[in-house]
Amino acid sequence: MRVIVLVKQVPDMERVKFDTEKGVIDRKSAGTEINPFDLNALETALQIGEKTNSEIIVLSMGPHSAEQSIRDAIARGAHKGILLNDKKFGGSDVKATSVTICAGIKKIGNFDLIIAGMQSVDGDTGQVGAEIAQILKIPHISFVEKLNEFDCNSLTVTSNIWEGIYLKKVKLPALITVTKDINIPRLPSFKNKMLARKAEVTVWGYDDLEEHLEESQLGFKGSPTKVKKIVIPKTAHREGKMWREDYSHAVDNLIEVFKCRKILEV
Amino acid sequence: MTEKYSGILIFAEQKDKTIHKVVFELLSEGRKLAEQLGVGVYCALLGPGGIDAKELIYRGADAVYYVEDDEIFNMPDELAYSENLVNLIKTIKPEICLIGATSLGRSIAPRVAAALETGLTADCTDLRIDDDGKLIQIRPAFSENILAHIVSDKMPQMATVRYKEFQESKPDFNRTGEIVSFNSIRPMDRTFEFIKELSRKETDISDSDVVVSVGAGIKNSEDIKMIYELAGLLKGTVGASRAVVENGFISREHQIGYSGNRVKPKLYFACAISGAAQHIAGMKDADTIIAINTDPSAPIFNIADYGIVGDIYEIVPMLIKRLKEINQN
Ligand SMILES: Cc1cc2nc3c(=O)[nH]c(=O)nc-3n(C[C@H](O)[C@H](O)[C@H](O)COP(=O)(O)OP(=O)(O)OC[C@H]3O[C@@H](n4cnc5c(N)ncnc54)[C@H](O)[C@@H]3O)c2cc1C
Numbered sequence: 001m002r003v004i005v006l007v008k009q010v011p012d013m014e015r016v017k018f019d020t021e022k023g024v025i026d027r028k029s030a031g032t033e034i035n036p037f038d039l040n041a042l043e044t045a046l047q048i049g050e051k052t053n054s055e056i057i058v059l060s061m062g063p064h065s066a067e068q069s070i071r072d073a074i075a076r077g078a079h080k081g082i083l084l085n086d087k088k089f090g091g092s093d094v095k096a097t098s099v100t101i102c103a104g105i106k107k108i109g110n111f112d113l114i115i116a117g118m119q120s121v122d123g124d125t126g127q128v129g130a131e132i133a134q135i136l137k138i139p140h141i142s143f144v145e146k147l148n149e150f151d152c153n154s155l156t157v158t159s160n161i162w163e164g165i166y167l168k169k170v171k172l173p174a175l176i177t178v179t180k181d182i183n184i185p186r187l188p189s190f191k192n193k194m195l196a197r198k199a200e201v202t203v204w205g206y207d208d209l210e211e212h213l214e215e216s217q218l219g220f221k222g223s224p225t226k227v228k229k230i231v232i233p234k235t236a237h238r239e240g241k242m243w244r245e246d247y248s249h250a251v252d253n254l255i256e257v258f259k260c261r262k263i264l265e266v
Numbered sequence: 267m268t269e270k271y272s273g274i275l276i277f278a279e280q281k282d283k284t285i286h287k288v289v290f291e292l293l294s295e296g297r298k299l300a301e302q303l304g305v306g307v308y309c310a311l312l313g314p315g316g317i318d319a320k321e322l323i324y325r326g327a328d329a330v331y332y333v334e335d336d337e338i339f340n341m342p343d344e345l346a347y348s349e350n351l352v353n354l355i356k357t358i359k360p361e362i363c364l365i366g367a368t369s370l371g372r373s374i375a376p377r378v379a380a381a382l383e384t385g386l387t388a389d390c391t392d393l394r395i396d397d398d399g400k401l402i403q404i405r406p407a408f409s410e411n412i413l414a415h416i417v418s419d420k421m422p423q424m425a426t427v428r429y430k431e432f433q434e435s436k437p438d439f440n441r442t443g444e445i446v447s448f449n450s451i452r453p454m455d456r457t458f459e460f461i462k463e464l465s466r467k468e469t470d471i472s473d474s475d476v477v478v479s480v481g482a483g484i485k486n487s488e489d490i491k492m493i494y495e496l497a498g499l500l501k502g503t504v505g506a507s508r509a510v511v512e513n514g515f516i517s518r519e520h521q522i523g524y525s526g527n528r529v530k531p532k533l534y535f536a537c538a539i540s541g542a543a544q545h546i547a548g549m550k551d552a553d554t555i556i557a558i559n560t561d562p563s564a565p566i567f568n569i570a571d572y573g574i575v576g577d578i579y580e581i582v583p584m585l586i587k588r589l590k591e592i593n594q595n
C-alpha cells in the first residue's frame with residue numbers, strides 16, 4: 001500500500017506573540033514545528049505501515065523552511081518526503097491549498113490512503129482534508145479517534161461525530177482526518193535522525209505540477225476567501241479578586257457570588 | 267454574476283428527526299442579514315420523513331426545501347449529505363450559505379464548497395453585511411488568539427458558524443412559508459461499507475450553565491468524586507483539562523479546551539488547572555471564572571474573576587459543606 005500523510009509546518013504556538021495594540025502576530029520569534037495533529041496523522045500511518053508493509057510518504061506545501069518538518073517526519077519513520085513550494089502558491093486559502101496538494105497527490109499517484117490532521121493550530125479551519133477528498137472524488141472520515149481494523153482494501157475506524165461515536169468501514173482509497181486521541185506519536189529514533197539528515201527531500205513547483213493544475217487556481221488569485229483584517233481581542237476585563245488565606249472568608253464570598261449570579265436560588 | 271445568486275440558505279441539521287438548536291440560532295441571525303439585504307431565508311432540511319418542517323417556518327424561514335429519504339440521512343454519511351446539499355444549492359443559488367459548525371457540519375461543508383468550487387470560512391463567531399452587500403465573516407484563528415475578518419469573492423459565500431454564538435429565534439406561529447419537497451439523490455458509488463452508531467453523547471457539556479473542571483492537581487480518579495459533588499450542588503457538569511483525560515481519570519467527553527469542548531457557561535470553576543493556552547481557548551468566554559490553585563503564579567488567575575490560592579483538597583470540601591448547609595435551610 002501507499003499511504004500519504006499531509007503535514008503542515010506551523011509556528012510553535014507557545015512562543016507566538018500577539019500584539020493587542022498593533023494587531024500583529026509575531027511569528028518570527030516563535031520557531032516552527034510540525035502541526036501537532038499531523039504528528040498523530042503520521043503515527044497512524046506508521047502503525048498501518050508496519051502491519052501492511054506500506055510506503056509512507058509525507059507531503060507538505062509551504063516555504064522552503066518546511067523541509068525541516070519533512071526531515072523531522074522522516075526521522076520519525078516516514079520513508080520519503082515531498083515539498084510543494086513555489087512563489088505562485090503564496091497566499092493560498094483552503095481551496096487553493098487543497099487544489100495544489102491534490103496536484104501533488106496525483107503526481108505521486110497510486111495512493112491507497114491519505115491521512116491528515118483534524119485541523120492546523122494556525123489557520124485552524126479543519127477544512128483541507130475533506131476538500132481534498134472531494135476533489136479526488138474519494139470518501140473521507142473526519143475526527144477519527146481509533147483505528148479498529150485495516151487491510152489493503154478497507155479500513156474500519158471510530159469517528160467522533162454527530163453527537164455520537166460511530167464505527168465506519170470504508171473501501172480504499174479514502175482519506176481520514178485524525179484527532180489527538182488516536183495515539184501518542186513516537187519520537188524520532190537516533191538511526192532515523194541520521195537517515196533524515198541525509199535524506200533527499202523532493203521539491204515540486206508549479207512547473208512540475210502543471211499537468212494537474214491551472215495557474216488561475218493557485219495562490220492568492222485562486223483563493224476565493226480573503227483575510228481583510230485581523231483583530232487581536234483584548235482579554236475580557238475580569239474582576240481579579242484573590243484570596244490567599246482565610247479560606248472560610250473566601251468560601252463565604254464565593255457563596256455570595258453564586259447567589260448574585262443566580263447559580264444558587266435564594 | 268452576483269445577480270443570479272439571491273437569498274440565504276441555512277443547512278437544517280437534524281438527528282433522529284430532531285433539529286439541532288444551532289439551526290434556530292442561524293435562523294435568527296440569518297433573518298437579520300436577510301433584512302439588510304432585502305432577500306429571503308431558506309432552509310435545506312435533509313432527513314427522513316416525518317420531521318416537523320413547519321417549525322423552521324415559524325422560527326424564521328420563508329421556505330424549507332425538504333429532501334426526504336428514510337435511508338441515507340440516518341447516519342453521518344458525508345457523501346450522501348454533501349451530494350444532496352450541492353444539488354440543492356445549484357438549484358436555489360443562494361448568495362449566502364450557512365452551516366452550523368457542528369462536527370457533522372464541519373465535515374460536510376468542505377466537500378460542498380469544493381464541489382461548488384467556492385470559498386468556505388470556518389467556524390465563524392460573528393457575521394456582518396458590508397456597504398457592498400457582501401458578507402463579512404468573523405472567525406477566531408491561531409488557536410483562538412486572533413479574530414480574522416474574511417470576505418469571499420465567489421458565490422455562494424459559505425461559512426460554518428459556531429453553536430451558541432447567537433440567540434435562538436422564537437417561534438411565531440403566525441408566520442407562513444412554503445415547504446418544498448425535493449428528491450434525494452443516492453451517491454452512486456457506495457464506498458462506505460457500513461456506518462454504525464456505538465454510543466451517543468447523553469449530555470452536551472456546552473449546554474450547561476455551570477461547569478466545574480478539574481486539572482492535574484487531582485491525585486486519582488477516586489478523588490474526582492468531590493468535584494462531582496460540588497458540580498451537583500451547583501447544578502452543573504464536570505469538565506476536565508486534557509492532563510486529567512490523558513491520565514485516564516475521566517472520559518474524553520469531559521475535556522474542555524482547544525481540542526475538546528468549547529463552553530460558555532454562566533460560571534466556570536477551575537480546580538487545580540494551570541491555565542495553559544489550549545485550555546483557556548475552551549472556556550475564556552464564560553461569564554464568571556473562579557480558580558483554585560496552590561501556585562499563585564498559575565496563568566489561570568490572569569483570567570479569573572475570583573481566585574483562591576490554596577489546595578483543592580482543603581477548599582473544595584469546605585465549599586461542599588457550606589453549600590449543603592444552605593440547601594438544608
Ligand atoms: C487568520 C487566518 C484565517 C483564515 N481563515 C480561512 C478561512 O476561513 N477559509 C479559508 O479557506 N482559508 C482561511 N485561511 C487560509 C488557510 O489557513 C490556509 O489556506 C492554509 O493553507 C490551510 O488551511 P488550515 O491551516 O486551516 O488547515 P486545516 O484545514 O486546519 O488543516 C487540516 C490538515 O490538513 C493538512 N494540511 C493543511 N495545510 C497543509 C499544507 N500546507 N501542507 C500539507 N498539509 C496541510 C494537515 O494534515 C492539517 O492537519 C486563513 C488564514 C489565516 C491566517
Ligand SMILES: Cc1cc2nc3c(=O)[nH]c(=O)nc-3n(C[C@H](O)[C@H](O)[C@H](O)COP(=O)(O)OP(=O)(O)OC[C@H]3O[C@@H](n4cnc5c(N)ncnc54)[C@H](O)[C@@H]3O)c2cc1C
Pocket residue numbers: 036037121180480481482483484506507508509510521522523524525526527537538539540541542543544545548558559560561564576577578579
Ligand atoms: C495541540 C494541543 C491541544 C491541546 N488541547 C487541550 C485541550 O483541549 N484542553 C486542555 O485542557 N489542554 C489541552 N492541551 C494541553 C495543555 O497544553 C496543557 O498541557 C493542559 O491543559 C494542562 O492541564 P492541567 O492544567 O490540568 O495540568 P498542569 O499544567 O500540570 O497544572 C496543574 C495545576 O494544578 C495545580 N495544583 C496541583 N495540586 C493542586 C492542589 N492540590 N490544589 C490546587 N492546585 C493544585 C498546580 O499548581 C498546577 O497549576 C493541548 C495541547 C496541545 C499541544
